[in-house]
Amino acid sequence: MDSKVVLFCLLAKLNLIGIFAYDNVALRKLTWQQFPYTDRPLNNITMAEKAVDGLYSDRSAFGGQCTISANKRFTATWRVDLGGVLSIHHIRIYYRTDNNPWDISNGYTSRFLGFSVYISNTSNKYDGYLCFKDTNYTRYTIPDNVTKECVKHGRYIIYYNKRPRLAVNREGYSRYAYSELCELEVYGCSTRGFYGEDCDLPCPENCQERRCDIVNGTCLECRPGYKGKQCEEQCDNYKYGLECSKSCGNCSNGEPCYHVNGSCTNGCDAGVQGYRCDEKCPEGRYGKNCQDACSINCGVPSRCDRVTGECHGGCQAGWKDIGCYKKCPEGTYSFNCQYTCSINCGVPGRCDRVTGECQGGCQEGWKGTRCDRKCDDDKFGLQCAQSCGVCLNKEQCHHINGTCLNGCDKGYQGINCNEECPWGFHGYSCNKTCSNDCFNRSCNAVTGACPVETKTFPIIGGTAAITVVSLAVVILCFIFxxxxxxxxxxxxxxxxxxxxxxxxxxxxxxxxxxxxxxxxxxxxxxxxxxxxxxxxxxxxxxxxxxxxxxxxxxxxxxxxxxxxxxxxxxxxxxxxxxxxxxxxxxxxxxxxxxxxxxxxxxxx
Known part of the structure; x- marks a missing residue:
């Protein structure tokens, strides 16, 4: 079989085809190590930056291409600063071998076991994302170079390993922790806002800080006011802001707010203020944009509902309606104008809208500031200034005209019972005549009793007796x-x-x-x-x-x-x-x- 075909198949199996198209964004960037090796002569050739110098052909301590950490430490931390938040695809680590075969006989395999890799936007690993943590490798299975895909954005790549101080280590693990890295490569796009194997495709414009997945271009996060995989949708359902996580305020007429910052384009609805309309009206204000002041005529002055303006405690005397801005109409008075002016006022149905005090005083027969009480205490008429006569059983006379409704008591007569019985009469309303047996027909007007001297004489004889007595008195005075x-x-x-x-x-x-x-x-x-x-x-x-x-x-x-x-x-x-x-x-x-x-x- 052609050697080229074999190599292609091997790379495909290892998922390494195309990965070299990304940039090594860690090359020659700033580095830091927790416990550097300080013993001479290695201290000058094993510094932290050796892990990003691009050289790893000699993977021994004396080759000058690897970073070596101090001995007998329980933690080991190394990091590289990419200089900014970049889009990352994968990370590759080349570990120290001392140029010996990488098998169970190589002691550095136990030092490599249990490592972790973090991507963070700060120098603190716990602020970032854990890309990988070894929990399965053994001295038999761990490779001398490890490649781990970690599609993220970040600024710091942090390598970390540790060993327990007291607990027994896992089988195959070294007693102490080391960071002996001959090279750590970080592959991704060095230019922000692009993705793809060649980093030539622009990220969607609504991705937050133009950051998107380096493989498929989906936004890692959206700019405030947008949602969707590529942040192509605006926030809806009265939401706004980052990830559409915030709720709109009470915009005018129930309108949705601006999807980006939550502002209300046409102002606020009643009861709220502020450019997002999410601030309640302060005490004493109400209405749209809190532009109206509560009435000082409220039951609690200048205190009202922030939405409707309805006064707390109703209205003060003399005012009406929910805002207490209207005076009581003519003929009404008191709180919320709930009472009607008396028809007994001097000007009927006209009174002070606050107190109810009648205009023009009271009509005949009435008293009080509101003319709501009849004359009493044996008084009647205008201002209750006239005295009643002697009504039957000392009853109160009519409050207006002074008449005695049930007639006069004994000894009095007339409409108002203020006339004494004439000579010769007595009893209720003077309806009885004195007895003929009374002297000169004169009797007590109340009881009808005759005078004490009840013996009757002829009128001429009585007159003569009086004359004689008078002459005797005159003569005695003259003699004296x-x-x-x-x-x-x-x-x-x-x-x-x-x-x-x-x-x-x-x-x-x-x-x-x-x-x-x-x-x-x-x-x-x-x-x-x-x-x-x-x-x-x-x-x-x-x-x-x-x-x-x-x-x-x-x-x-x-x-x-x-x-x-x-x-x-x-x-x-x-x-x-x-x-x-x-x-x-x-x-x-x-x-x-x-x-x-x-x-x-x-x-x-």
Missing amino acids: RRKLIRKYTRGTAKYQNNSEKKAEKLSSENTTPNKDIYGEKGTYQELGPRTEGSDNGGYQKLGHRVEGSDNGEYQELGPRTGVSDNGDYQELEPGMESYDKTKDNTEYQELGQISEHFYYEKLH
């Missing part, structure tokens, strides 16, 4: 008056005689009258007010004369009978006493009125 005049005349004569004797005594002693003693009022001297209850014994204190006095505060005295040696005091005779109209006062001198009593000085 004559007697008083006669007594006064005798007293005046003695008064004058006593006055002359006192004057002669004063003249013989050449005593000059002092104004403070005698005064200038004829036969009178003005004194100051007498102090009641004075302890001056038989003396009465005289005040000093005040010129021009009208004697309002002074006691008038008759002519002084002598000059007393008592300074400002006048000696009184033992006969001084309170005026008594029953006594014979002819032997006393009148001193004038002091504290509503008349005082007299006994005459000599």
Whole structure:
């Protein structure tokens, strides 16, 4: 058989045909190793970058084409940075053999067992994708170069191996972990946004970052707002964003939002705001785009439903409708205009829309600010200012006109029962006449009882008796008056005689009258007010004369009978006493009125 045919069949079986069309995107890129080998002279020829230098013909430690890690470590990590996120198809690893046959006699087979390969967008393997982990190879089956397909996008390719510290290793595994790589090749497209064996086919435009499967061109992820294998479909069902995973807000009239960023092209529906219409209206705002303010006339001022504007707590007094923007119509008042103005208002059916207070006061017979109470307490009429008459059983009269609905009580008559029974009548509404046995047919208007004197006389005889009594009273008064005049005349004569004797005594002693003693009022001297209850014994204190006095505060005295040696005091005779109209006062001198009593000085 032709050797070329045999080679073709072998490559087909190994699935290696066409793989060389991809680029080795790891060649000569930056590398890093967890525990590099530091012993001389190998430390200078076994660095981490030896695994991407493109050379692996000499796979021994001293060939300078392999990276060697430190001995006696339980973990071994090596990575290469591709310089950006690239589309990857497969990874190939060439392990250290020391150029010896690769079989169970080669000790490096135990070091290669149990390795893992990761693709990540960060330097942390756990942030990425595990492409392969060896769990089945043995020292008999593991190849010295391994190729693993891993169709992914990533920036870092990470090789990792470990050994347990305490547990017993699996059969055939080395005691410690190593990363002895002679070459690690990463095949894929070096130019972003292309796929295919020759990396010449553009990825669909809606693939996220123009990344697609390197084999069939399907998008790894879609740009926000698109879905489908090649991201050819826009988000629907009110979804938007990356992988169409987010829900639209409340766009105007229920319209769907923009499939990419969720914005509402024609604004928001009632109750929300923001360019995505996903923010609730703040307290005190409502309506489309929250453009309206809640009414200050709400039961809770400026607080309402963010969608409809309906006030919380209803409306304040005087306002109506769900938004409380309309005043109560004429004739209504209070909260939500629920009450009707009284027809008893001065202007019927007209009142204050807030309080219900009537315009023009109340009509006759009503009271209260809302004119909703009838006059009571025996009052009626306009402003309940008029008093009721005496209705039957003290009932309230009619609140408007004052009439007594059930008639008058005893002793009164008239429509309003405010007229007393006329002479000769009594009883309810004065409907009964006084008895003929009553004097002059006069009786009690309430009870009908006759006066106490029930004995009857002829009218002429009664009149004569009254006349006789009156004449007797007049005669007695005349006699009494004559007697008083006669007594006064005798007293005046003695008064004058006593006055002359006192004057002669004063003249013989050449005593000059002092104004403070005698005064200038004829036969009178003005004194100051007498102090009641004075302890001056038989003396009465005289005040000093005040010129021009009208004697309002002074006691008038008759002519002084002598000059007393008592300074400002006048000696009184033992006969001084309170005026008594029953006594014979002819032997006393009148001193004038002091504290509503008349005082007299006994005459000599």
